Amino acid sequence: MISNILREARIYEEITEQRIPASARPSFHLSSRVGWMNDPNGFSYYQGKYHLFYQYYPYESKWGPMHWGHAVSEDLLHWQYLPAAIAPDTLADKDGCFSGSAVELPDGRQLLMYTGVSAGGWQPDGSREEIQTQCLAVGDGMDYEKYPANPVLTDADIPSGSSKVDFRDPKLWREADGTYRCVAGNRPADGSGQILLYSSPDGFQWKFESVLAENRNRFGLMWECPDFFQLDGKYVLLTSPQDMLPSGFEYHNGNGTLCLIGSFDPERKVFLEERNQAIDYGIDYYATQTLLAPDGRRIMIAWMQNWDTLAIKSLRAPWFGQMALPRELSIRNGKLYQWPIRELDALRSGHVTYQNVDFEGELTLEGIRGRKVDVTITIRPGDEANLYNKFAVWFGQDDTYHTSISFRPLESVLKIDRKFSGSRRAIIHQRRCKVPQSSGHLTFRMILDRNSVEIFVNGGEQALSATMYTDQAADGFKFFAYGKVSMDVEKYDLDMDRE
Numbered sequence: 300m301i302s303n304i305l306r307e308a309r310i311y312e313e314i315t316e317q318r319i320p321a322s323a324r325p326s327f328h329l330s331s332r333v334g335w336m337n338d339p340n341g342f343s344y345y346q347g348k349y350h351l352f353y354q355y356y357p358y359e360s361k362w363g364p365m366h367w368g369h370a371v372s373e374d375l376l377h378w379q380y381l382p383a384a385i386a387p388d389t390l391a392d393k394d395g396c397f398s399g400s401a402v403e404l405p406d407g408r409q410l411l412m413y414t415g416v417s418a419g420g421w422q423p424d425g426s427r428e429e430i431q432t433q434c435l436a437v438g439d440g441m442d443y444e445k446y447p448a449n450p451v452l453t454d455a456d457i458p459s460g461s462s463k464v465d466f467r468d469p470k471l472w473r474e475a476d477g478t479y480r481c482v483a484g485n486r487p488a489d490g491s492g493q494i495l496l497y498s499s500p501d502g503f504q505w506k507f508e509s510v511l512a513e514n515r516n517r518f519g520l521m522w523e524c525p526d527f528f529q530l531d532g533k534y535v536l537l538t539s540p541q542d543m544l545p546s547g548f549e550y551h552n553g554n555g556t557l558c559l560i561g562s563f564d565p566e567r568k569v570f571l572e573e574r575n576q577a578i579d580y581g582i583d584y585y586a587t588q589t590l591l592a593p594d595g596r597r598i599m600i601a602w603m604q605n606w607d608t609l610a611i612k613s614l615r616a617p618w619f620g621q622m623a624l625p626r627e628l629s630i631r632n633g634k635l636y637q638w639p640i641r642e643l644d645a646l647r648s649g650h651v652t653y654q655n656v657d658f659e660g661e662l663t664l665e666g667i668r669g670r671k672v673d674v675t676i677t678i679r680p681g682d683e684a685n686l687y688n689k690f691a692v693w694f695g696q697d698d699t700y701h702t703s704i705s706f707r708p709l710e711s712v713l714k715i716d717r718k719f720s721g722s723r724r725a726i727i728h729q730r731r732c733k734v735p736q737s738s739g740h741l742t743f744r745m746i747l748d749r750n751s752v753e754i755f756v757n758g759g760e761q762a763l764s765a766t767m768y769t770d771q772a773a774d775g776f777k778f779f780a781y782g783k784v785s786m787d788v789e790k791y792d793l794d795m796d797r798e
């Protein structure tokens with residue numbers, strides 16, 4: 300039995316989606332079926348397919364009472380929409396089904412764990428207090444039933460003094476012994492963030508275990524969308540902090556992404572931090588979630604937008620919000636590396652390559668253009684004795700528009716700039732990061748898909764993502780060298796209909 304609220308959403312999305320031509324969306328990045336999309340949810344492999352749910356408000360291209368949209372894929376690139384999975388239609392989640400995750404139960408059903416939001420009692424100041432609890436739904440990959448005993452985790456299951464208003468985004472997984480764990484974001488009394496760890500024998504009965512990690516007001520305030528897993532002999536905690544302050548080149552103001560690498564103390568059940576780094580150094584990347592693929596790869600996805608730059612797109616647009624390209628994660632030299640999923644290679648066609656192009660000033664290259672392309676650029680000094688001052692590439696370029704990446708070898712600073720990418724709003728359009736390089740040698744790979752660019756520097760040591768909502772006719776690439784640069788360029792078209 301599905302509720303009227305869910306039934307209406309399913310009818311609405313099915314009819315309205317037909318008005319959106321495929322060419323008006325990204326091609327291999329999942330975008331909202333209709334209306335609004337934010338965080339990825341329930342990213343999982345279930346019965347032979349990858350499932351991706353998402354924070355979803357079908358009726359308008361702005362955030363509203365959260366449903367879960369749903370899509371499946373065999374290769375994480377060709378996505379097929381399924382009917383909306385859950386809607387805010389029970390007492391525990393009447394004001395929203397917030398972010399969460401999914402696992403397969405031993406009996407073959409899929410278990411969703413999510414945050415139920417409901418407005419609680421009136422406050423002395425006339426406002427209504429929002430309550431966040433953790434809830435379950437069980438289904439078959441298409442239809443889900445809310446667990447009658449929801450919520451399964453409430454303010455009775457958080458440390459005393461912690462916030463029942465900010466308690467969300469459960470990420471659950473199954474341990475080798477068949478029991479379950481989950482992590483959720485929360486706020487201790489100091490207003491900072493903390494990650495709570497819970498356990499369950501069966502996925503339904505949950506109990507508080509420990510405060511897994513504490514922010515102590517270092518990286519922003521509240522920590523949203525946690526994820527916790529082992530990778531290459533280390534433990535990794537990913538989270539998306541709100542209200543960040545920058546620290547040198549490493550973090551930036553607003554909503555950010557944080558990767559903590561360390562170990563796990565099984566006695567005290569706490570994470571022992573060793574290192575921290577930003578996950579993405581671009582403009583639009585938030586709310587990461589990972590899955591463990593059947594072949595053992597740890598694959599991460601994220602919302603390729605940012606709460607602080609939403610003004611970029613008109614609310615009249617029929618859809619808003621897209622996912623980032625799934626990335627394979629690894630740890631090398633103690634750092635998190637990210638690389639586009641290898642499935643992308645199957646979409647490659649139209650190979651064009653140039654080697655040792657020596658130039659100074661402005662340059663275009665025959666065959667290097669497009670808005671659905673995979674381009675790798677390697678630069679080095681054209682004259683080793685005279686380091687160039689700056690290299691830049693403009694892409695998504697025509698007479699009106701361009702987005703750019705520029706690199707200053709003396710400062711080791713890479714900058715992404717999308718102020719000429721069609722935005723009429725006074726929002727952030729640039730970001731800089733420090734990149735490890737040796738004397739002007741740098742390689743980066745760029746993936747463009749109609750409305751976005753994702754850049755992977757030095758084999759995935761750093762990544763930068765940004766959206767750009769410009770006319771697809773703006774598909775040029777232009778290179779600039781201030782001083783002598785020698786460059787290799789390799790380009791492939793990314794064609795979804797190849798197979």
Ligand code: FRU
Pocket residue numbers: 337338354365397398414467468523524585586
């Ligand atoms: C992160 C977030 C989550 C929450 C969801 C609500 O972007 O704020 O913490 O569950 O979005 O849509």
